[in-house]
Amino acid sequence: MHPAPSVILFTTLSGAGFGLLFVLATGAVAVFGLEAFLLWGLGYLLATAGLLASTFHLGRPERAMRAFSQWRTSWLSREAWAAAGALLMLAPVALAAVSGGGLPPAFGLTGALACLLALLSTGMIYAQLRTVPRWNHWTTPALFFAWALAGGTILAGLPYAAALLCAALAVLQLFAWRSGDRRFAARGHTLATATGLGSRGVVRSFAPPHTGHNYLMREMIHVVGRRHAAKLRTLALLLGAVIPAILVVALPSSLPAHVLAFAVHLAGAFAARWLFFAEAEHVVGLFYGAR
Amino acid sequence: MTALPPPPAKKLGLVIDLDTCVGCHACVTACKGWNDQGYGVPLSDQNAYGSEPSGTFLNRVHGYEVVSGGGPAEIVNFPRSCLHCDNAPCVTVCPTGASYKRAEDGIVLVNEDACIGCGLCAWACPYGARELDAQAGVMKKCTLCVDRIYNDTLPEEDRVPACVRTCPTGARHFGDLADPESAVSRLVAERDGYDLMPELGTAPVNKYLQPRPKGAAEARPLAPLLDVRATGLAGWLDRLLERL
Ligand code: SF4
Ligand code: SF4
Ligand code: SF4
Numbered sequence: 001m002h003p004a005p006s007v008i009l010f011t012t013l014s015g016a017g018f019g020l021l022f023v024l025a026t027g028a029v030a031v032f033g034l035e036a037f038l039l040w041g042l043g044y045l046l047a048t049a050g051l052l053a054s055t056f057h058l059g060r061p062e063r064a065m066r067a068f069s070q071w072r073t074s075w076l077s078r079e080a081w082a083a084a085g086a087l088l089m090l091a092p093v094a095l096a097a098v099s100g101g102g103l104p105p106a107f108g109l110t111g112a113l114a115c116l117l118a119l120l121s122t123g124m125i126y127a128q129l130r131t132v133p134r135w136n137h138w139t140t141p142a143l144f145f146a147w148a149l150a151g152g153t154i155l156a157g158l159p160y161a162a163a164l165l166c167a168a169l170a171v172l173q174l175f176a177w178r179s180g181d182r183r184f185a186a187r188g189h190t191l192a193t194a195t196g197l198g199s200r201g202v203v204r205s206f207a208p209p210h211t212g213h214n215y216l217m218r219e220m221i222h223v224v225g226r227r228h229a230a231k232l233r234t235l236a237l238l239l240g241a242v243i244p245a246i247l248v249v250a251l252p253s254s255l256p257a258h259v260l261a262f263a264v265h266l267a268g269a270f271a272a273r274w275l276f277f278a279e280a281e282h283v284v285g286l287f288y289g290a291r
Numbered sequence: 292m293t294a295l296p297p298p299p300a301k302k303l304g305l306v307i308d309l310d311t312c313v314g315c316h317a318c319v320t321a322c323k324g325w326n327d328q329g330y331g332v333p334l335s336d337q338n339a340y341g342s343e344p345s346g347t348f349l350n351r352v353h354g355y356e357v358v359s360g361g362g363p364a365e366i367v368n369f370p371r372s373c374l375h376c377d378n379a380p381c382v383t384v385c386p387t388g389a390s391y392k393r394a395e396d397g398i399v400l401v402n403e404d405a406c407i408g409c410g411l412c413a414w415a416c417p418y419g420a421r422e423l424d425a426q427a428g429v430m431k432k433c434t435l436c437v438d439r440i441y442n443d444t445l446p447e448e449d450r451v452p453a454c455v456r457t458c459p460t461g462a463r464h465f466g467d468l469a470d471p472e473s474a475v476s477r478l479v480a481e482r483d484g485y486d487l488m489p490e491l492g493t494a495p496v497n498k499y500l501q502p503r504p505k506g507a508a509e510a511r512p513l514a515p516l517l518d519v520r521a522t523g524l525a526g527w528l529d530r531l532l533e534r535l
Contacts, residue, residue: 001414057409057410058407058408058409058428059406059407059408059409059410059423059424059427059428059429059430060406060407060408060428060429061407063387063405063406063407064407066386066387066388066389066405066407067386067387067407067409068386069386069387069388070293070385070386070387070388072294073293073294073383073384073385074293074383074384074385074386075384076384076385076386076409076411077386077387080386125384125411128384128415129380129384129414129415130380130417130491130492131380131414131415131416131417131491132414187490188490189488189490189491191355193487193488193489193490194417194487194488195355195367195369195487196485196486196487196499196501197309197355197357197367197501199501200357200359200365200501200502201357201358201359201360201362201365202357202358202359203355203356203357204355204356204357204358205353205354205355205356206354206355206356206366207314207353207354208353208354209319209351209352209353209354209371210348210351212343212344212345213343213345214345214346214347214348214422215345215347215413215422215423215425216413216419216422219410219413219414219423220413220414220419282414283417283488283491284416284417284418284419287353287371287418287419288353
């Protein structure tokens, strides 16, 4: 699949944003005043910046509001509801924390639930697609949770939770890569099943239907850049999980230290998310004799 | 609503005969021609006369080579358009309700006025049947020529999809695949019509027909011509030159 920068930005930034908002909403860290303002503000900034970036890849962004209509069937629509719902529900909680007041924990907890739903929906948008075997697996939503919560705990300054989540993230990410590498072949989609001509012999693409590019090829067939996958995987694990885990535990707890660890983590998250798209193969590539 | 309707009583669709398709792309052109001025926004082209032309099409024709054993390679021309799946994954993923499957005849359509161009439906389709129009920013797909097949202003013989009407070899057949007595259903029964990528559970309405088995290649019809023996003056010259 084409690794569109807007989608990579959106999923990583808003993922981390909702991860942070989740941590703050559960009350796992007690922040007040200026610190509360900075952390809640960062959470809102990341979440909304990501959501804004996501509208850039729409063909008709001015109609984006229509995406709220099909929550009964569409994960994309559910994501819109959960994300907007979380941001609205948590506003009073954030204001209370900044102004030093307090709200009953039920407010924060419903907002926290909405954050989790937003993350789940983002993961399910990809995991539901049987056409992309690498994504069509429980590891996809699990990864979206793990990246978001690791980022959130790093920023919120929960060193041990963050280190633990980074370790879990690394294990899960490794497992997702390894099992994902085999899934396309294991599902048995081939040019033979795509054309139904397998019973006649070995099928090969002979004459493409068009000499130029088209939307399908630009969007679903991405062959450049997979060469560096092994290096990028190592980089993603080091920057995304290993180094930030060491940083949060080793550095004395302060907002600048958390932001530094988070910046390193985010670089790893970008690399992992780029691979998430670039390595995903869509079955339509079979028709073109390419994946 | 992007929920799928209950199984429709009528399932309009195409049966594509890979035995007779000659790969002329007439259906591609006819489809673009009709749908450029009918249902929804036109099918735009980008850089049409430049070095990297690109454009939106609702129907594409591939060419495949099939080799088995030591026999000669077989070329199969393979038209690919929306299969109007019963279990259409492209419909249920749509966040806006723009994608829908009609309850009355099973045709899968896009309401272009509601589409936000998110592209998720194209990701969900295994068959590459949906293309986002680069100019209009909305999703385009085969409409089964819904604006022809019910169009009373057209002469009777034209009330079939443009691709079916234009195909010079009659390789594309249109009809109701839910009616076991229809011509298309009988054709499917006779020729073992099959589904593309059945393992994905999309339950396509459109069916494909295998190329019929071909006999062994005939003795080369031009072979005797290669063994001409010259007679008369030419024969004498031939023998003379041979000896030199
Ligand atoms: S062929 Fe693709 S676009 Fe057409 S109904 Fe099936 S899944 Fe949807
Ligand atoms: S591109 Fe349009 S039709 Fe397709 S899923 Fe998005 S809104 Fe629906
Ligand atoms: S039925 Fe109409 S829209 Fe569909 S491929 Fe044929 S000509 Fe194109």
